[in-house]
Amino acid sequence: MAETKQILVGKIVAPQGIRGEVRVQSFAENPADFKKMAIQSNRFADGDFKFVRVVPNSNVVIAKIRGVDDRNTAETLRGTELFIVRGALPDLPDNEYYQADLIGFDVVRDGRKIGVVDCFQNYGAGDIIELDNGYMVSFNGATVDMENKAVFVK
Numbered sequence: 001m002a003e004t005k006q007i008l009v010g011k012i013v014a015p016q017g018i019r020g021e022v023r024v025q026s027f028a029e030n031p032a033d034f035k036k037m038a039i040q041s042n043r044f045a046d047g048d049f050k051f052v053r054v055v056p057n058s059n060v061v062i063a064k065i066r067g068v069d070d071r072n073t074a075e076t077l078r079g080t081e082l083f084i085v086r087g088a089l090p091d092l093p094d095n096e097y098y099q100a101d102l103i104g105f106d107v108v109r110d111g112r113k114i115g116v117v118d119c120f121q122n123y124g125a126g127d128i129i130e131l132d133n134g135y136m137v138s139f140n141g142a143t144v145d146m147e148n149k150a151v152f153v154k
Helices: 031-035 071-075
Strands: 006-016 021-026 051-057 060-065 081-085 106-109 112-122 127-131 136-138 143-145 150-153
Touching (some): 021 031, 031 051
Antiparallel strands (some): 006 081
8 A cells, every 4th residue: 555645535515604624524534643644735835734623513623723723715725625645644453444545445335346445435424435436335234355356245
């Protein structure tokens, strides 16, 4: 796995208040981890920025970003995608994996390949695998074979 691969962990969805805070839709397991992450974005000159304050509110994080001090500036950040470098993620125990590591894996149902993992979606009822052919299948109950790069679905 490439150490420089970027993984999408959130997206700025709106300004919050008048002091430059922003609402961030978090894709992280624990939204409070944003305070510890080395977040990157192509919208900032140095690419890297730190959250000054994070107040988790379900999967939306209220954040204050250094240098963003008013609502107008915060508004210009709407839609900004936030990334971390794959190498910054902690190692996982055996039989655990990050969904980003499954991109490109074959998806197999009843012994037949039905597509390749393109991305994951979650509309609130659980994770869905989006395949390269446009089909979507539930990730619920899936088995992952990291060695053979395959996801077995029901």
